[in-house]
Amino acid sequence: MAVGHLDERDPGTREWLCRAVRLGSRSAPETRCDLQRSDAKWFVSDAAWSFTGWARRTKNLAWSSARFLAEALADYWGWREEGRKRPPHPFGLHAPQLDRYLAQRCRGLIALKGVRALSTLQAFHYFTEYLVARAYFGADEAERLQAAGERLFGLVRNMTDPGDCACHLYPTYAALVAGPTREARSATLL
Numbered sequence: 568m569a570v571g572h573l574d575e576r577d578p579g580t581r582e583w584l585c586r587a588v589r590l591g592s593r594s595a596p597e598t599r600c601d602l603q604r605s606d607a608k609w610f611v612s613d614a615a616w617s618f619t620g621w622a623r624r625t626k627n628l629a630w631s632s633a634r635f636l637a638e639a640l641a642d643y644w645g646w647r648e649e650g651r652k653r654p655p656h657p658f659g660l661h662a663p664q665l666d667r668y669l670a671q672r673c674r675g676l677i678a679l680k681g682v683r684a685l686s687t688l689q690a691f692h693y694f695t696e697y698l699v700a701r702a703y704f705g706a707d708e709a710e711r712l713q714a715a716g717e718r719l720f721g722l723v724r725n726m727t728d729p730g731d732c733a734c735h736l737y738p739t740y741a742a743l744v745a746g747p748t749r750e751a752r753s754a755t756l757l
Contacts, residue, residue: 610657615641621697626746636690643668643687658694662715665691669723679726681733688723689743692716716740 615637622633644658646668659665665687673684695709695716720740727734737743 611641611644614644614658618694618697621700622693625696625700626693628746636686636693639683639687639690640694642672643691646672658698660695660712662712662719665715666719666722669719673723675728678728678731679723681723681727681731684723684727685720685733685737685743688716688720689737689746692744 618640619630619633619637622628622636623630626633628636640658643665646659648664648667648671659668669679669684669687673679673687692713695712698704699706699709717740720743724734
């Protein structure tokens with residue numbers, strides 16, 4: 568049970584773990600994860616685990632990488648800017664909100680934290696593809712949101728320390744969406 572941190576006797580822990588395994592290991596139709604019911608008790612967890620499984624299968628990511636992106640999304644979904652009320656869309660699929668999140672939540676001492684900001688943009692892009700695959704909205708809406716993500720990528724790159732490893736892994740938005748190649752990982756290590 569996660570190296571002793573989860574108590575398998577706790578019914579809430581057991582339910583969460585069962586839901587996570589079911590949602591992460593099955594295809595979207597098999598999970599019956601309803602993305603329209605944002606008021607459901609397990610909504611954020613269910614959506615994040617369903618996305619984790621989808622990203623692992625369709626983007627050929629390791630479980631840890633897929634889950635990392637899902638956790639970046641969950642952090643974004645749960646973030647609320649001071650003085651603002653909860654946005655009407657449960658996933659915060661608005662470029663201005665994403666821009667404010669990146670500027671405030673990914674801020675470092677001097678520059679933006681590249682890994683955090685760029686992984687959020689990568690997760691955002693993949694999530695729009697996931698929503699199209701789930702018939703949540705159409706490809707035109709996904710393209711509009713992805714174009715906004717690409718514009719924000721340019722801003723993030725300009726506000727990130729040039730020595731940040733994320734800048735070397737993802738020199739362009741196309742590279743970010745494609746994920747790091749073996750050559751890019753090797754070059755970054757050198």
